[in-house]
Structures are given as structure tokens and as C-alpha cells.
């Protein structure tokens with residue numbers, strides 16, 4: 001649990017993370033207040049986060065949590081009311097216009113609605129940022145075809161956006177964002193307009209961007225499944241604050257904030273809710289206990305060991321075990337059958353080797 005922390009008691013991570021990688025994005029006490037028609041909206045409240053070079057960092061939250069505002073501070077589309085955002089060492093809020101344009105070439109961005117130029121073909125869309133950066137025609141041509149191959153659209157140079165599917169349009173968006181060889185790619189709900197199959201393909205492409213080009217990715221989403229599939233780090237936002245952040249495995253296997261638990265249970269259904277417990281109770285009269293399954297204990301056959309030793313039976317009535325980043329975790333709800341004293345001894349034994357909770 002070393003990499004997990006709550007932002008309230010740990011202001012900001014050090015410049016090097018546990019793996020020794022250096023920092024690519026740093027939010028330092030970032031707050032943002034909008035004044036809209038006489039109404040003050042605090043979109044961000046004292047956000048402190050550190051994104052290491054090479055991370056795929058996901059920010060998840062419900063609508064209005066402040067995700068877009070946070071993302072837009074990275075390339076200066078929003079300037080914090082207080083606090084600062086550092087990208088690859090540059091303090092974004094302190095840059096003049098020219099410096100900001102240069103910094104933006106280092107920060108690619110993709111959008112939920114793709115934002116392609118509809119009157120230009122795919123080649124021209126991808127070439128656009130290269131033209132703005134003053135890249136020569138020959139160099140542009142080489143780079144665009146290289147990118148088209150990379151995103152799997154080698155035959156679409158002359159097509160127009162309206163002739164492409166949603167997934168293909170997002171591939172073009174990714175190619176365009178990569179044109180100037182940025183160090184960072186920021187993704188604004190990049191798969192929210194896509195069906196599940198296409199979402200999976202675009203997420204695979206983002207993984208390839210991270211792996212093959214070493215680009216740091218920060219994405220915002222309201223879908224925990226996106227986080228589960230590609231991120232190594234996650235921050236959960238609610239009401240403009242980061243309520244929890246850490247390694248994806250740590251956060252998924254042991255969520256602390258209620259909003260995080262809700263997000264986790266939207267993709268993993270391994271713990272029974274009140275209704276499920278009531279249903280189980282109708283057919284199982286024994287002692288019900290929830291056992292948390294963690295990576296560290298997965299090789300110990302403790303259930304059969306304790307069952308033999310204490311002369312009790314374990315009847316699995318609910319649960320699931322998941323794999324995340326090559327580590328397992330989950331929860332089993334079991335019914336203990338045996339004499340009262342044996343069950344008590346078995347519960348003591350269980351508590352020695354696993355996190356348990358009486359259920360129902």
C-alpha cells in the first residue's frame with residue numbers, strides 16, 4: 001500500500017516516485033473559481049497530484065467533479081485561480097504567449113467529439129499541427145504517413161472525417177495529437193462516444209502510444225472500466241477535490257472513500273450488497289463472513305487448512321476474484337458450518353491470515 005495516499009494528509013508526492021521515475025506533471029495547491037453570472041463556482045479545491053514520466057494516469061469522477069477543468073489547466077486552456085501546474089518542469093501559468101505555444105507542442109490533446117476539421121481530409125487533419133509548427137512539406141508527408149501506419153489507417157489519407165467510423169476518427173485524433181512528438185498526451189473522455197468494442201481498440205492504441213513512444217498519458221473519464229483497462233495510477237475526484245489517489249491495484253482492492261467504492265463496484269461485483277445478503281440469508285442459516293482475497297495470500301490454501309483443523313465447512317455463497325496489473329484481489333462471502341465453538345475458533349484463525357468481516 002506504499003503508493004497509496006489520501007491527498008488531505010499528504011500534500012504532494014516527491015519529485016521522484018517509488019520506482020525512481022521523474023515527474024512529468026505536478027499540480028500544486030491548484031484551485032479554480034469560476035464567476036458565472038454573479039455566481040461563484042469552485043471547480044477545483046486545492047488539488048495536489050504528481051504524475052510520473054511514463055504513467056498512464058486516470059482521473060475519474062462523476063459529472064461536475066472538476067475533471068475537465070483540471071485537465072485544461074495542463075495546457076493552459078484554464079489558468080488556476082491559485083496554485084500552479086508544472087509540465088515537464090515548465091510552470092504553465094507563468095509562460096508568455098510564445099512560450100505557451102511552444103509548451104503546447106509538447107502536450108497533445110484528444111477529445112470526446114474528436115474535433116476534426118470536417119472540410120479537410122485525413123492527411124490534412126494530421127498535417128495541420130505540423131504546418132502550424134513550420135515543418136517542411138517533405139518532413140510533414142513523411143511524418144503523416146508514419147502516423148497513419150501507427151494508428152492503423154494507412155489507407156485513409158485521402159478520406160474525409162464523415163467517411164470514417166467513430167473509432168477511426170479517434171485514431172485520426174490520436175495521430176494528430178502525436179504529430180509534434182509530444183511528451184504528454186491528455187485525453188478528455190476520449191472513448192465516451194464510442195461503443196464498448198471500439199473503446200477497447202482505442203484504449204489498446206493508447207497503451208501502444210505509451211509503450212512505444214514513452215508518452216505520459218493523463219486521461220479523464222467517468223468510466224471506471226477505462227481506468228481498470230489501461231491506467232497504472234488513478235485519482236478520484238468529487239466536488240472539485242481529489243478524494244483518493246494511488247496505484248490502480250491499491251485503489252481498486254481497498255477503496256477508502258465512499259465515492260471510490262461506488263466506482264469500483266460499478267465494474268467489480270465481488271461484494272454482496274444489502275439485497276444480495278438478504279437473498280443469501282433466505283437459504284443459508286450459518287455464519288456468513290466476507291473474506292478479502294489479496295495478492296500476498298493467494299498461494300496459501302488457508303480455507304481448506306482451517307476447515308480441516310477446526311472441523312468446519314466453508315460454503316462459498318458469493319464472490320469473485322479479479323486480476324489487475326498481473327495481481328489478484330477479490331472477496332469471497334462464505335457460510336461457516338459447524339459447532340458454535342469451532343466456528344469461533346475458525347474465525348480467529350481466518351482473522352490471522354485475511355481481512356474478514358461478518359456479513360448478514
Ligand SMILES: Nc1ncnc2c1ncn2[C@@H]1O[C@H](COP(=O)(O)OP(=O)(O)OP(=O)(O)O)[C@@H](O)[C@H]1O
Nearest residue numbers: 034036041043061062063064065066067068069070
Ligand atoms: N467556464 C465555466 N464557467 C462557469 N462554471 C464552470 C465553467 N467550467 C466548468 N464550470 C463548473 O465547474 C464545475 C466543474 O466542471 P467540470 O467540467 O470541470 O467537471 P467534470 O468533472 O469535467 O464534469 P463533466 O464530465 O460533466 O464535464 C461544474 O460545476 C461546472 O459547472
